Amino acid sequence: MDIEKLKQWMEVAQNMQGGEFWNNIFDQDFAKQFLDDQPFKTAPESSKGEPREKQQTSQVFPIIELLEGEQEVYVIIELPGLKKEDIELGIAGDVLTIKGINSPIYSQLKRTYSERFTGEFQRQIKLPDTISPNQLNARYWNGLLIVSYPRAYSRVEIIPIDE
Template structure:
């Protein structure tokens, strides 16, 4: 599922499930690492930032490359461990690795009520 507001453009993303987590690939060609923000919650990966105009100080005669703000929310089917996330930008693709959250075992004491 993706999010888009009226002032931003859409990023394309692929999500793969692995035995221990997820790998998300987001196409962001022409964007520098320092212009990308990444936020991970247990069920959502949010990528946003800005692609700057390539040629400053010139008059554009044709513009097909989208510039400006972008944002993409990727909703995950299972909770992830937000403390073990890695991200790498290579050749215009942001590669995000996420580990599934380990199940938490909770022992619940059973109480008894006697009728008086």
């Protein structure tokens, strides 16, 4: 690959990520999502009644959708079967963190096959804006956690210049 093309690609990638591209690439929590081939584990019982480690598909949980409008930003987080008491939401700058626990529905039964994620989870979502917690609005409806906040536009203030 031509070194100039590589430099151009790096510049485009950095501009698309708001200048935080390389910080995000090397951020350990963010990188774990991509480095771990099978991030979700459950512990069903083996045929002898002993717990065994079984890895599920490398699907990310929970699934999210980020929607940006002129006036507001929405993050829709799919949490099927969870109660709002099982969910914790936090914000630090421009990173929204969702964590909780998804308990099995029939924990007394032997799991023969499952594509459902169960267990503890945590996901960090990079938002397009840096916001404070009091700007967030979160509501839980039909297994969807809908988080929204108003867009913050900086108005240019004219500063008088003294002679």
